[in-house]
Amino acid sequence: MIKANTKPRAPALEALHVSKSFGGNKALDDVTLKVDAGSFHALLGENGAGKSTLVKCIMGFYQADKGQLLFSGKEAQIQSPREAHALGIGMVYQHFTLVPCLTAAENLVISRPDTPMVIDWAAERAQLETFMETMPFRVRLDAQVATLSAGEKQKLEILKLLYLDQRFLILDEPTSVLTPAEADEVLGVLGEMARRGEVSVLMISHKFREVTAFCDSFTVLRRGKFAGSGDARNANVAELSAMMIGDAGVRPPAIREPTVPEGPELELRGISARDEEGRALVSDLSFNVRSGEILGIAGVSGNGQSALVELLSGQRPVARGELRVNGAVFEPTRRNFDRFKVFGLPEEPLRNAVVPRMSVAENIAFRSFDKPPVARRFGLISPAGIRRRGAELIRQFNVQTSSPDAPIETLSGGNVQRSVLARELSGDVDILIVSNPCFGLDFASVADIRSKIMDCRNRGAAVLLISEDLDEIFEMSDKIAVMSDGRLSDPVPVAQTDARRVGNLLAGQSGLSAPKPDRA
Amino acid sequence: MSDAIFMVLMAMLGGAIRVSTPFLLVALGETLTEKSGRINLGLEGNLVLGAMIAYATSYSTGSPWLGVLAAGLAGMVLSAGHGWICKLPKVNDIAVGIAFMNLGTGLAFFFGKPFIQPTAPRLDAIALGAWSSNPQVQQALKVNPLFFVGLGLAVLLWWMLKNTRWGLIIRMTGDSAASARAMGVSVDRVRLLATSAGGFFAGIGGAFLSLYYPGSWSESLSSGQGLMAVALVIFARWNPIRCVWAALLFGASGALGPALQSIGFSKGYYFFNAAPYILTLVIMVLSARSQKAAHEAPGELSIVK
Structure with missing residues (x-):
């Protein structure tokens, strides 16, 4: 093990002219990425643009076909993630790599390459406490990871890298599971650490807001090629999206036609559901979706949206309350789906809607x-x-x-x-229930699918749209409600709300403004 | 009347300690195996093979403790086979376990034929009831040292899983193979070692059967105790200490029939003898509904995924 103090605090990394093919498919074609020491660099691109392939080449999961990697100015050959770790490059993956049954403390201690044979928990605890003192955010050390919230897990993943003294952090869409306030906190703290020269951060993202607010430089990839780079602080969103999308141009929003609120209606009255252990998943949901209207339900993943869709599609029993379609009690069975013309597009269709x-x-x-x-x-x-x-x-x-x-x-x-x-x-659709319909899709598919949903609304269907993507909610919805901790805010017409208000509701702060993190 | 109840209770206590020992040893072996993310249903085979090897070794060398060691080693070899085959791609651990159960019992029957008749030196019990003048108490507190081996092992395993690097690695491998691999742990090797060690414990359990209680080698020696011990692990929610209590409970239920018979109550004898099997069923039904059990199950087990 290299001693911490002999290592330069914030390393620089350059990947020069990297190419990588899988079979005949060129995933990366002569891509160059430069991350300066102490910078907070964003790697942008659409799905399939090659961002993941590039970081996996850096981390040693893949070997690049061509190209060179310079780490702190010296050429580095990284053959495996282990070698990357030894150099001080750590990555937070989109899926968590923490072990759910171990506690936070156990996860940290076992991640060390030199865990002693017999662990002296008293001493380790004391050390961890001192380590936590110096850290900008805390996680309960004794909590089993399975019981931590997504935000806490994300923080623990980052803490783990710092605990292992990895000073080049690669984060793969780190905020996708966080509320806007949590995201601001985590990114703000990382930005400050980078400015102090303690770490260099490379963040994969497709959220322009985060990139312009927290990063200082960026690189854009498009279809496996370098599409541009620059200073993130003075980049504007139009410029960035043009780089990401290229010739395709800006996507026209789906056309919304005037409709009359007469016809099919979906109504929920006091719906509650519990999970297998009896904890409330959704509590007392009451709302209705009228004909020719899209009700958008925003929320951070894991706040009961999946349970709501499962209730409506008959995958989960209703503990209390009543579902009604067109005034009649609706029991979600195949026969009733046909009778009431209820249709749905659940999230992760490969798992929930098809037989693979x-x-x-x-x-x-x-x-x-x-x-x-x-x-x-x-x-x-x-x-x-x-x-x-x-x-x-x-x-x-x-x-x-x-x-x-x-x-x-x-x-x-x-x-x-x-x-x-x-x-x-x-066929004829009266009620349509869609959940994260565009998650992980490329640009053309997104436009296509959104316009199909909008057509459905224009023809008079009542549409319930559940999405974690705020832009999607604002683009598609006639009314917006926010789900937080299994409860739903009152639906508000889209013209009467804005991203800030919705953001506050997402954090469960019912209208109170979120404390802003200190930013220089 | 109160005398009769006392007799039944003492007989059940003695029976619980006696009968529970093989349950405990197999359950601890299975706990270790399952903590690493694999199920070894073959431990019934280890139990029977261990019983035969122990008896044969004790008979030929005159030392029952050498028999215990040989039984453990035989179990270890058998389970290492399980662990090795399971690391081949697309092999199902449960199917392999059933095959090894049959292999273990088959080998024991094949090589054990000549040892059914002769008498081998048995393990001695420790008389912990000498302070009492009551013969029932004395009888109940004659405890075999292997019971204490089991207790010690349970505590050691519990401590090891919590406080050592190996323990954390085993739990990590059992709960999230992907994370373990990401940390450079060889998942297959951890599981091979955990399964082999588990097989060693189960083999010792077999030695107890043939060298202490019932105390001779026959083909109907185990009558499915190895399989019930696997159920017991689920009941004990993969906790070695809880394995002790669960094994004692199984032991007591197994001792119910003979205890009642000893006071002349022989009505429904076969029914009471079936108590452990009924208990297994009840426990399976209850633990299938227990969400807590589902929560504590190692995430990598093929029945949980």
Whole structure:
């Protein structure tokens, strides 16, 4: 182990002319990234632009085909994440790497390469306490990681890197699970540490607000190529998005047509649900969604939105309360979905809405395979009919697949999403429930899917949109409500609210303003 | 009447200590294995093979303690086989476990045939009841040293899982293989070692069966105790200390039938003898519904995922 004080505090890193191919696919093509010592650098790009591939090359998960890596000015050959750690490069991944059953203290101690055979907990505790004293944020040391909130886990991940004395931090979309206030706190603190020259930070992000507010420099990748870099403090959003998207231009927002609030209506009255251990997931939800209206529910992941969608789709029992569609009590069963024309697009469709190994056509037929015209007399199912209808919808919804018979798991995320939309939106829709419909999709798919949802609204459907993406909520919704800790704020017309108010509600502070972190 | 109740209670206490020992040793072995993220259903095979090897070794060398050691080693080799096969890609640990259960018992029956008749030197018990003039108390408190080995092991395992690097690595491997790999831990090796050590404990459990209680080698010696011990681990929620209490409870329920018979109450004898099996079923149903158990289960177990 190199002693902490012999190591330069904030290292610089340069990745020069890096190329990496997977099969015939060029994931990175002559990309150069320079992160100065003590800077807070943003790496921007759309999904699939090559950001992850680049950091994985730096971390030693992949070996670049071409290119050079300079760490603190010296050439470095990093063959494995272990070697990266030894150099002092640490990464916080999008999925947490903490061990859920161990406590925070145990996680920190075992992450050290020199954990003693017999751990003297009294001494370790004392050391950890002193370490925590010097840190800008704290985490309860005795708490089992499984019981920590997403924000606390994220902080613990960062603390772990600092505890291991890793001074070059790579963060992969670190704020996706945090409230805006938590995100500001974490990023603000990292920014200050960087300014003091204690760390250098490379952050993968696609949130312009965070980049311009906290970072000092940025690099943009587009389809595996270097698309630009510069000073983040004076970058403007239009410039950045043009670099990210390139020739595609700025996406036109989905067209909203005037509608009359008459027709189908989804109503929730005092709905509560509990998890398997009896803790409240959602409490006393009451709201209605009218015809020709999109109600957007904003919220940070894990505040009960998934439970709400599960309730509506029949995946989770309702503990108390009543669901109504068009005034009649609605029990979420397949028969009732058809009767009331309720359709849905759950989050992570590959997990929640399709059978991965069944074909695209079969997946598209889930709602119609046993009904005419696909099914024939005596309830016999017609595979040819399923295939024909599937092929039709695949064309109509522009699903990119090698054939209607390809297993749906072989499709890209956007095309799985389109297949589900093809299934759910091909008929008459009265009620539509969508959850994070554009999560992880590329630019073209996002525009496409949003406009399909908007069309549905324009035709008079009542749409419930649950999303963690505030921009999406503001673009799509007629009314906005915020979910925090299983409770829902009153829906407000979109014109009467703004991002700041919604942000405060996200943090569960019902209208009170969030304390702003000190920023120089 | 109160005399009869006293007799039943003393018989059950003695029975609990006696019967619980193999349960405890197998359960501790299984706890260690499952903490590392694998299930070894083959420990029934270790138990039977251990019993046979212990008896044979004790018979041929004259030293029952050498038999105990040999039984542990045999169990370790058997479980190392399990651990080794399970690290091959796409192998299911439960299926392999069932195969090893049959392999262990099969080997024991095959090599054990010549040892069914002869008498081997047995392990001696420690008489802890000498202070009492009551013969029932004296009888109940004749405790085999292997029981104390089990107790010591339970405490040691509990301490090890909490306070040593190995302990944390085993728990980490059992809860999140991805995190373990990210820290450069060889998940397969940890599991191989944990499974082998667990097999050693189970083998010792077998030695107790043939060298102390019932105290001779026969093919119907175990009658599924190794499998019940696996259920017991779930009941004990993967905690070595709770394994002790759970094993005592199983032991007491196993001693219920003979205890009642000893006071001349033989109605429903077979029913009372089935008590441990019924208890297993009840525990399985209850723990399947217990969310706490689900919460404490190592995240990597194939039944939890």
